[in-house]
Amino acid sequence: MKYLFLLLFVSLSYSSYAQTVLKGVVVEQETNKPVPAASVFLNNTSVGTTTNGQGYFELTMPSGKFDLIVSSIGFETHNQTISANEIALPLTIKLQPKVKALETVVVEPFIKDGWEQWGRLFLESFIGTSSFANNCLIKNTNVIKFRHSKKDNVLTAIALEPLIIENKALGYTIRYQLENFTYQFKERFIFYQGYPFFEPMKGGAAREKRWARNRKEAYEGSALHFMRSIYRNTVVEEGFTMNHLKKVTNAEKQRVKELYKKATQSTQSGNTTLKINGISTNPDSSHYYSTVMRQADGFDVISKTPLIGDSVAFAIDSITAGLSFTDYLLIVYKKKEAPVEYQKLFPDAGKAMVSQITLLNNDLIAIEANGAYYNPADLMNSGFWAWSEKMATMLPFDYKLPPTD
Known part of the structure; x- marks a missing residue:
């Protein structure tokens, strides 16, 4: 995957x-x-x-x-x-006044017709590709400007004004102050930084009911839901399982890669022979090396026993919880399946809502009662949350689940 x-x-x-x-x-x-x-x-x-x-x-x-x-x-x-x-x-x-010269001889100029070239990628990365994204619209895309570094293979974007986003699926008008957007093509890594302000839309009883239903759907299994369950020490009750995950490098593949780099290749009778240290390998060795090179670069080692909340979380003070762990946490939400859109895009991932998180700087994450956490720049998502945690499904920190009937 x-x-x-x-x-x-x-x-x-x-x-x-x-x-x-x-x-x-x-x-x-x-x-x-x-x-x-x-x-x-x-x-x-x-x-x-x-x-x-x-x-x-x-x-x-x-x-x-x-x-x-x-x-x-x-x-x-x-x-x-x-x-x-x-x-x-x-x-x-x-x-502080903004620097007026946004495009100088020092800074690479914005791409002409940038939205036509990169608008779809931006929307998929920022708004998302969930079913809710179909009803989530940026009203002022003209303020978004792009730069593409071919040397670094990185796309960046800025917004000259706050983005006005109408999320008719969840019933919010969002004023988003976009500070930074970066897409690294080689690593498939997205980073965006900004400050959203949510204004609830007004509608009739039918719309309010639909918005409440969609908000609940977006919330269940989300990172916000998980963080709140960590704070309350209700991870299992809320439907999550956690396992410690360690990514182990395939040392043998790395060794063979190095051999390939040093190897000289010559063609004999239409066949390619791999020579290592000047000595041709036999067919069995060549087959072995080819087999190793088709293996994954690394392997995931997952703990057999699920973790409990107390093993990764603790009280920092009377109103703040801390989240700290090594390597990765593998998090599965068990109360529903991943959306069809995710399954189609990542068929190898299966139907489960499986996410991974890691602490980039090995610093603990401080969590508030409402699920807000900081410093969020220290936490990286992969798997399901990397796909789902976008503007089309984002909820404000003051969101509350509707009372159960």
Whole structure:
């Protein structure tokens, strides 16, 4: 199976306990002039507002730690980690002007007609290819600009303005401040970083019921669901199994590769003979080397006994859990099968929702009660979550499951 790797940066948290009114003013860094109509929101939530004509804002925030995002066209995005119990009010937020010369002689210029060339790849990588993606639309694709490095075989994209995304499948209008998008073709590695603000759509009873059903479907088995179960130590009850996974390099294949690199090949009677250290190998040896070269570059060694939550998670403090492990975690959600779209795209993966996660820097992940975790840039998904964790299925941190009947 060919894995798609996804590194998604959506940052910190939102909680639902005691609330505080956050007050402040947004001004220009150089002139201290107020910035009207700036977006002020808690990252990856539906809690936000805009500044008035004097740059003033108020919003109701919960207790706990989260990212406060402030954005306005023509300015660098402001990202400030704050805690309701520690922050001094009112806030004064100073925005830095963006560099106007986005395309200089030093920076590779944007691709002309970039959306026509790379728009489909961007949508599949960012919005996804799930059934929900069919009802998820970026309204202002014209603000997305692309650069393609043929030397490094890497595609990058930026957005000159926040992306306006209508997700009619889940019932959200999302204002997404895209900071970085990178697709590495050779490794099939996606990284995108940004700050989403969710605004629930309004509709009649039938639409609200459909949105609630689709949100529940997107939630069950998701990374958000898993992180919440880790926090509550209900991994098994929620339908997940975890196993330790170690990727072992195929040492024999690596050895044969090195021999092939050093080998000289000559043609005798129409047949190719492999010579190692100047000595021709016999047919049995050649067959053996060919067999080894067809093997996988490595093997997955999976623990026989599933892990329990306490073996990888612990309390950092009274409101934060820590997730720490070595190598990889193999995570299976057992309460439903993978969507048909995933099975068609990855037929070798089978019907199970199987994901792998690894800590890139061996740093623990801190998890809040709502499933938000940080630093998300330290966690990489592969397998099912690399396919599923896209904008078409993304839920805000303040999402709550509907009550059961």
